[in-house]
Amino acid sequence: MRPSGFRLHGRALFAIAALSGGAPAAAHSFGVVYNLPVPLWLYLYGAAAALISSFVVVAYFVSVPAAATATASRELSGQPWVRALRRAKPALRVAGVALLMLCIVSGLFGTRSAYGNFNMSFFWIVFLLGFAYLTALLGDFYAALNPWCAIADGIARCWPGYTRGRYAWPAQLAYWPALALYAALIWLELFGHIKPDSLAIMLLAYTVLNLVAVPLFGRESWFRYGEFFGVFFSLIARCAPLDYRPASGQRRGELHLRKPFSGLLDLRIEHLSLLLFVLFMLSSTAFDGLHETVAWTQLFWIDLYHRLTPWLGANPFQAYPLLRRWYLVWQTLALLLSPFLYLAVYWLFVATARALTRSTHSVRELALRFTGTLLPIALVYHVTHYYTLLLVQGPRVLSLASDPLGRNWNLFGTAGWFRAPYIPDIGRVWHVQVALIVAGHILSVYLAHVEALRTFADARRATLSQLPMLVLMVMFTVAGLWILSQPIQPGG
Template identity: 55%
Template sequence: MNRLPALILAVSLSLVPQTLLAHSFGEPYKLPMPYWMYIYGALAALILSFLVLACFYQSEPQATPWRKVIQLPRWLRHRAVTLALKLSLLMLFVLAVTTGLVGNQDSYRNFNMTFFWIVFALGGCYLSALIGDWYRYLSPWRTLSDGINILAKGFNQGRLRYPRRLAYWPALVLYMTFISLELFGETRPFSLSIILLAYTLINLLAVWLVGAQAWFRYGEFFAVMFRLTAMMSPLTFSRRPEDQSRRIHIVLRAPFSGLIDQRVEHPSLLVFLLFMLSSTAFDGLRETSLWFGLFWKDPLNILTPLIGEPPIYAYVWLRPWYLFYEFITLLLSPLIYLGLFVGFLWLGKLLTRSAIPLGQLAMQFGYSLLPIALVYHITHYYTLLLSQGIKIRALASDPFAWGWNLFGNAITGRIPILPDMGAVWNSQVWLILLGHIASVYLAHVEALRRFPSARQAALSQLPMLMLMVIFTAAGLWILAQPLQG
């Protein structure tokens, strides 16, 4: 066997985490100071915030978090506006599927890849964090099922009662499938269209079986993910009970206040939100040289005795096994985070000698991890919105990549639009820090509600502070790795 080509390929790939920057970083960036100094500074701020809360915030908040109803112009509150938005988003999905099926298969020039992966999946998530659960009203799959229900009365009612034991497990399975396709699927425009068609059929079949209300609450994973993200938004949508017109009102509230005094309703939902955190962390980890070397350099000498040579020399035939190894790690990642979370809760329970069952504590404190999941997601992916997502207007001029120029701003190739790397890194550090401080605050408020004294509440949060310190250090370390080359 000629090892030279495989060795050259393997060595080249082993350098990738050192020379290419993750998630649309386009050029190496030298940190102005060692990354461990950023970590120490962030940890100091985190510990200081905990001490301030423990010393000066010792009673359960009695007042309802600040809220203010925003009165929108009458024309914006009209049902016709909502209907127009619903149909517009649905038509964009129809266009995305069509362009993938018959358009140019260049992933950067076809409309559907940028629209779905970046504008919808990423931008839609961040939009939920800004303005609330917009997806509840504009979901293209809900719009489609409602349209079918007009033609076939009773379609949305379902044929079976949704099994309570299923809870959010279907959404979790679909979410894991989505992330697996994103990381390992190597999707192109055509395959993405097939995936979207298959997902549409799954949704319609599920609605026909169990009804729209149950499915879009428990099973459709975008609805679950965007709803969880929207709980942290400074805006929320509501309908006043006294308003007979059932018009939607917008309520302005304190950021993250939607998570206060909320309880995770089922273990499946807890695993779902932990997967929001762990999948993003895994995506960053797998781009580091440490992760690459753990398999291919075999530092623990596990693979070398089995195959008779270092794994790096057998890159070609070991590559599928490496992908399988990554896939299994991705699926197990929320369980690893669950073990850490429950373990540190158990330490807090031990310190306070609390009689509250561990499972109940996990449900009560689960939402305190959502801010971390959100900032991890933003710091890892928001540059994609700046580098590729911003091109969606130009791609709309030539959605099939056939050389059209409908709006006079079509592009003919991949044009990188990159942000300043220093600004990106600094924003990532601040976002990671703010997200973890928000989680410390939410956990502290929850502890004050669940424990009989401020002292017990503070003691219970010492292990949780350790967990936040670990998450902060790990998050910053993963972000800094591509910047060290």
């Protein structure tokens, strides 16, 4: 039992940390307390029951022949609207480069206000959120419009051989550079206190990195393995009903229509680094929600502080400056280790499935094979945590487009649009979040069963292999809903 004196000091330190917190919360955009209409345990039991019921239905009705035809598609390349899009592609690529340059210029020379500068809203809200969700609906159009790829192609017109590359991409590198860059972006988003000018410098540095990497490793290799936005959007695009296949060699780009999410069944993860990239899409979103909660903050500022008092002393005001630096290290380690924690849990359940089925496939092979079935969960986690930001801040881009530097301009007559903030009903937000999380996990259950039927070609063994995965899905669902239900510390 903790001494009453420590409880007082620990809570005093927690209050100091909360009052001196950094930027406003990103994932949870409401500063009010919302009481659930029914106890949380009822939501958890209901979600678990929905998953188990869906598993029974899928196991009973989905057969081996149905699994074999799950990825059928129809080519749309000859459609008039597709031909029109192909003709518009050069103009769209120029627009993409122009928007990148505008983000850099507005950050360097515009207002320092995060809410008044175009680049903050466009990059964090429209590009990272809006374009990601659009990709889940329309496919990997980023592969055709990638502004850094467009700049490299433009340089190649004046510098023949620029995109060929001097060195072959090292096989051992695989997707590690993309994962490292992705982790760096999330760290900067959460702990970097990014402002318009620092965002502009970040985008400028990333542009230079791309333009240096292309002549070293070649256009094809770099934009496949190293350019992490391309990796991120290509994974999300597997959920879309439209399958854009970029031009390669003499073959023109093609567009195919397929069943939504069926592209995940064609996804073949060839390296552990790409599996970790997918798991980081999951874990970083979960961490973003968790690290702002009172429960997580108390774990460090009260529980850990209790163990450190022999070295730090009992005066919270003296201990706070040092603990604040340690807190950043603690947060950083938690973020960077999160995909490896998810990997350990995922690996354990895959190993259990292999043991139950006595499969000849290795655990590594099975883990890579079923990675795609985790992407619907990653997508719905992303949506549930961030879609309110898109609703609240996204429309402001239209007004900021008329005044990108914050100089009281009105270039397109939209400067007065969407000035009043839109605050969605928090009860409705919670129920949308619950519905999305449950739906995403049910979809993952279905895809995992289809993949199991294709892997084992035996309905009984396929169903048996999915029992551990069902437990894993229930755990993910419970954890996701619990995080969303937690109160957020003041100053997030």
